[in-house]
Amino acid sequence: MVNGFNPNSLRQALEIRAANDVIPYAGGTDLMIGEQHPGSYLFLHAVPELKRVYLEDGILHLGAGCTFTELLEHPLTPALLKEALSQIAAPAIRNEGTIGGNIGNGSAKADSALIFFVADASLKLESSTGTRILPIRDFYIGRKQLALHPDELITEVLLPLRWLDGYVYQKVAARKALAISRISFVGLLTLDNGVIAHCATAFGAVSDVVIRRPEIDSMLIGKSVEQVKAIRSDYLAAYDKAIVPTRGRVSSEYRKAVCLNLLLDFLNHYEI
Ligand SMILES: Cc1cc2nc3c(=O)[nH]c(=O)nc-3n(C[C@H](O)[C@H](O)[C@H](O)COP(=O)(O)OP(=O)(O)OC[C@H]3O[C@@H](n4cnc5c(N)ncnc54)[C@H](O)[C@@H]3O)c2cc1C
Numbered sequence: 294m295v296n297g298f299n300p301n302s303l304r305q306a307l308e309i310r311a312a313n314d315v316i317p318y319a320g321g322t323d324l325m326i327g328e329q330h331p332g333s334y335l336f337l338h339a340v341p342e343l344k345r346v347y348l349e350d351g352i353l354h355l356g357a358g359c360t361f362t363e364l365l366e367h368p369l370t371p372a373l374l375k376e377a378l379s380q381i382a383a384p385a386i387r388n389e390g391t392i393g394g395n396i397g398n399g400s401a402k403a404d405s406a407l408i409f410f411v412a413d414a415s416l417k418l419e420s421s422t423g424t425r426i427l428p429i430r431d432f433y434i435g436r437k438q439l440a441l442h443p444d445e446l447i448t449e450v451l452l453p454l455r456w457l458d459g460y461v462y463q464k465v466a467a468r469k470a471l472a473i474s475r476i477s478f479v480g481l482l483t484l485d486n487g488v489i490a491h492c493a494t495a496f497g498a499v500s501d502v503v504i505r506r507p508e509i510d511s512m513l514i515g516k517s518v519e520q521v522k523a524i525r526s527d528y529l530a531a532y533d534k535a536i537v538p539t540r541g542r543v544s545s546e547y548r549k550a551v552c553l554n555l556l557l558d559f560l561n562h563y564e565i
Contacts, residue, residue, distance in 0.1 A: 297334035303342035303448065307421040309335055311444045319343075319358055320389035322382075323398045343393065343448060346370075353452040354417075357393025361405070364392065371457045373412075373479070377404045380464050393447045396429070399437040402474045402498040404464065406433075409450055410503040411479045411495035412457060417449035418442070426451065436501035436539075456491040459483050461559045465551060474498040475543055476551045480559035489513045489521060494559065496552050499538045506535050513565075521565045532556055 298315060300306040309315060318324055318334040337343055343358025346367055353369055361378045364370045365387070370378075381387055381404050395403040396416065408414075409429045416432050418425050420442060429450075432440050441447070461480045466472035477497035483490045492513045496504040509531045513521050521528075536552050538545035 297336050299336050299339060301339045303340050306335060306337065306340050306446065307419060310446060311421040317397065317446055319391040319394040320360060322386050322390040323394055351454055353454055355392060355450040355452060357447045357449060358391050360389060360391050361387040371454060373457050373460045373462060374405070374408050376462050377408050380404065392450055397447055399433065399439050401501060401503050404474060404477060407477050407479055407495050407497040407503055409452065410505045411481055411493050412452055414453065415451040416447055417451060418445045419448045420444040430505055433502040456481050456483055456493065461562050463555050476548055478552065478555040482563050488515065488517050494556065496536060499536060499548050499552055501539055504536060509535060518565050525560060525565065529553065529556065
């Protein structure tokens with residue numbers, strides 16, 4: 294028997310969260326695995342505000358309670374996010390699993406979080422006393438450690454839609470389907486008249502937190518393809534230093550080598 298609260302508005306959910314020691318429960322696809330948690334759950338499936346998807350000033354607001362299937366079927370969801378979501382697990386998990394749960398789980402293997410990192414998305418965090426907006430990079434502070442206050446919920450992902458059209462996404466896993474990422478990579482690149490207008494990369498499942506290093510990617514921005522060819526080895530060397538894999542099921546040497554190969558494939562894809 295699972296105990297819990299069943300709010301039907303965000304306000305009610307936040308009041309319950311403030312007054313009780315509860316665990317937010319969205320789809321339960323992470324929570325129901327492994328040991329049973331002590332205490333009560335705060336069930337979020339009937340909170341309509343967490344299901345909203347809307348566009349405002351070029352930012353796509355995605356309700357944290359949206360399931361992967363709902364976003365796969367939504368006309369505003371960008372192709373890159375759809376590609377990543379379509380490779381998560383199988384339909385049964387995609388029908389229940391939510392983006393809020395994917396982020397709230399705190400794992401660097403979370404496939405939707407990788408896309409939110411590369412796009413420099415922010416999170417809307419709400420409590421009964423206020424709202425704050427935090428870049429996703431500042432939300433993950435270590436292995437399974439999140440900058441979420443005990444009275445807060447993740448209520449939205451704020452996804453800037455700029456620069457998402459040109460991308461390379463790769464999920465490396467033990468199987469083609471129903472498999473957790475062993476390494477995941479996404480690279481965004483926009484060329485404008487032969488000049489790199491934007492470049493961003495992110496590596497998942499390698500370290501405690503998704504690796505996103507804008508200061509390295511900025512080496513390429515504003516340069517022509519020819520100029521980038523000249524500094525390509527410096528760029529790769531900078532990532533060689535920045536990628537420090539943690540020990541996992543597969544060796545850190547393997548993961549480092551795969552990351553660098555994926556980065557190389559990304560550059561080759563754009564012939565730079
Ligand atoms: C068979 C299987 C295959 C899987 N394959 C993949 C895969 O390929 N890729 C992948 O990324 N994941 C995968 N997962 C993991 C899981 O499905 C996802 O992480 C999913 O997004 C979790 O969402 P949920 O709504 O079920 O979260 P829940 O289990 O409900 O919650 C997960 C965590 O997030 C917290 N939480 C939930 N909502 C909020 C909120 N609004 N605010 C604050 N905290 C919140 C919960 O308290 C909990 O700590 C798989 C799981 C299974 C069982």
